[in-house]
Amino acid sequence: MNLTRKILGTLAGIGPGLFAIGYTVGTGSVTSMSKAGSQFGMQLLWVLALSCFFSWILLEASGRFALCSGDTAVHGCRRHMPAGNVLAVLVVIGVVVGQWCCLSGLVGLSSSAVYEALRLFIPSLPENAYWPVLGIAAVVMATMYALLWHGGYSFFEKVLIFFVTILGLSFIVSMFIVFPPAGEVVRGFVPTVPDVPGATLMIAAFVGTTMAAPTFVVRPLLLKAKGWGAEDHRRQSIDAFSGAALMFVVSGSVMACAAGALHRRGMEIHHVLDMVQSLEPVAGRYAVALFLVGTLSAGLSSVFPAAMVAPLLISDYRNGVFDSKSKLFRILTAVACVLGLVVPVLGANPIAAQIATQVSQVFILPLVVALFIVLCNKRSIMGERRAGFWLNAGMGTALIFALVMSRNAVVALMELIAS
Template sequence: MKKLGLFLASISPGLFLIGYNIGTGSITTMASAGASYGMELILPVLLSCIFTYFLIIIFGQYTIVTGDTILHSYRKYFGTGFSAIVLVSLLISEWVACMGVMGVIVQVVQEWSKPLTSSGEGFSPILVTAIFGGIIYWIFWQGKHRFFERVLVVFVAIMGFCFIATMFMVAPSAETILDGLVPRIPRDKSEMLLLAGMVGTTMGGVLYVVRSILVQEKKWSIKDMKLENRDAAISAGLMFILSFAIMAAAAGTLHVNNLRIDNAIDMVNLLEPLMGRFSVTIFVVGIVCAGLSSLFPIVLLAPWLISDFRNTKRDLTTTSSKLLVLFGVLLGFVVPIFGGRPVFVMIVSQAAASIVTPLILILMMILVNKKAVMGDYTAKLPRNILLAFIILFTIAIAISGILGIF
């Protein structure tokens, strides 16, 4: 048991990224893709997870070698303007995600709970939001990084079990899965938006900015390079497995019955007749754990990113940090109070996140090629070729996101 605890502690940065990455944004985009197109879009997900593996390593190694985090470095070497653009873009994307994530959780729980209430309307959306928002803020109030890591490990473990178990109950055929690995061009703007959303949630630039912060928090040094590589492999590998499981569950049930997901409640309404109450309950538990494991890092990001930008100590006990986190929690009430389509909100937020990613990667490519910054760890030709290819890939996805949104 002690060895397991030490192992989990050694890969806690990767688990943190999984908790952030596989949230209701991933669930809604992967489930929507699986329902609408079966496994046709699994190849972009696989590519984005492979690219994410390499980018996690690159951004982590940059901080290991230089000791600097990303936004501070961008401000230091490229000026306040570029760094501010990245900061504002990431903050807006994350705050929009707060609304969408909580909206999805609440609608799913309300729909699932309808048979449990005498009125048949399910649990009160405001009450559910207050409970989950209170849990998130209570976790934050503990103020200890080690405690955050342990909570996320629990959320990620439950989420992973639920989605993988659901996939095995309704898995599509091997032929369908292999067909999804055949490259194809998006057929319409809806598919473009979904594609951008899926890649945005897997390769969002904020992921790499946060990676830098986590590596600095972990105090990894040059001697920890192998540990950093292992952590990156586990993180990216589990991201793909969970994304695959969600898409496969939707493809094996909704797509074969020509059903689509337009709202969060569709995931309960449409899946229950096909999978049964027990299977849907497991799926709902997975959605809730995914939402909470994603919401917590999201609300933490505002004070973390601002501290990174200003190059100040990441102190979550300050009044400004508490107010920023509270603001993020309160944004969760927007959809339950004012209504809206949280699935669409989530897809748009993930697509928007993909738009700033090329800028983040281009600036990093410049930095890792500076001998004065990286010394003996300056990027070699193979790494530069790979980075250039990934940047072109993210630009193509960003264009798809823009076309899909408008």
Template structure:
């Protein structure tokens, strides 16, 4: 009986594993620091950006997932075969460049947060480079097994810890409910600082970039294909996508609220990730600060799994080859990408601004990502009666315009930061 019970739980968990993988990919330290900075600087007034981005993410996951359900092709295979090989190569290069920067920033933030947090139980704290080396080794050792199922189940545990930490912190530190409701009304607040990195335009673009991440939709098609889903599994695919997107919104809103209810309420900004720990502790207590630290560390580790894997996965997709991560060439790739996580602690760089700018840069890829699935999803020879509906096409067109507008806002924010 116990065996049957465990089997039933396993089957239910398997239903949501692709969604959990996406959640771990999406909610990393880039999301945490961007949401925390937005909350500390502008309270809940930019919550509408998260809501719109999550709704758009659901549409994009559905469109890309449906394409693979119908054709059995991943995104990169479709780009290469039905658009142009250079389009696929463009996405591989652009996503690899973006993820390489993310690996450096993510591990730098994890190391900095861990160092600050360790001061509460070790005199002087454990230096960041040791933390970075530990987490780099942890991720690489789990990768060494080589099977996607191992990554997904490890992520399920880490994502559960992350979600529980941030949701608990929300109830401990939440701002007034009326502020949360007002935050759902679209508006662009006035700049609250001479620091150009705190421009609302740059933060909006960064929030869109970290949620509507092109790599998310491309990797999604790989997971759908590997799961063996077909068009008969459309309901399963939609449930999985809905679960991922709802959790994205809940966790992102909880991070913003924790920052808004403390740092914004006290008129304190946020320049370095470690400030979240040192500033939260006197305002909310050691327990709340520790819970937030655990959430950030879990978010960083969960996002590092897909980050270090994305290049070999994309190459396998593009070449339509078996995704065997035990091959020496892929292990070498992942090893060197993992080592990038030591760069920020070694050179004592400041990762927060780099993370925000890199997330804003992701918006530049979004219009091309939307245009590709709009074209592929409307081809009768590929999709047959499952072509994009009028509603889907309208939503994709709206997302395309939204990405152009937020991309322009991010560009203006970057120009203002450089000029400043």
């Protein structure tokens, strides 16, 4: 019991960092990491490592800006940047469109995961049942909306702590059941690009789902809601590092599961639950159930903040205040919950759509990184905590990385459309 209290206390201390995991490690991430692991083994681990490293840099930068200025990202952009209103609107539109595009795929994958879990224990249930999956999706979104209606920041934080804890434990335990060879893991840190169709799109999806622009834009608002101030710089830095490290561990464990269970057997993932079924001969239905719980937790941990992103950023644009009780918050989260049902209503396979929508999040990333570079270097805002050599080097490299990934995403999507 004492150990449990210590673990929960530690997680509560890095609450804003857990929101970063909520935005980044969802069913989209599970899909991308699983598919890449099954197709390429651990070969793309270097992309994940770089994305998480740059996420740490940008979490630190956005958090430092928040504590020094007492302002939030979008509102701060309006106040301190040339043409700030235009840039702020572009950021809000880019982030909201990307998140709403991803939301429906997240709900589709989560509801399918729940149905497949039921089929494991009730084999008489039919495959690919449209109405049961749609019904599960409707229940999930109604439950999420009820939580959003009644909650404040501390409540949202507790919900995410619950989901992220289950998510991390589920995939880490599953990983150790089918862990790939150590040499393959080490070679994964050497940058190489598989010479096969779809590899570039997969890399862009990795970046879109891990180095996610909403994470950095929303972070100052969450720190403000948490009540952190100028005396919390050390806590903020620990939180930024912890969030990025947990992202790498959880996402890496998903990739390792697919590499260990499928890649060595020459199997690829065409449906998100192919990996779940592949674990059954190795560990039995209970390990499969554990993996499914992790998949569902991944979906819910991302649906929750994705549904909140529009009212959060519009409130940020107006006055930099997080208000979960406002009429605007409740209307826009309702719209998001309805949009989340699009893929289940259409009965579409969410795998390809999920990967494509994760790629869409890459395009706003360079603008967000550039804004934080400018804001963190303004002495009038940052004072003695203005970005130094190492933070500027990290943000500059992150900007180059984001631009390269955006260019690759355009090329990959054009090739996909042409094919």
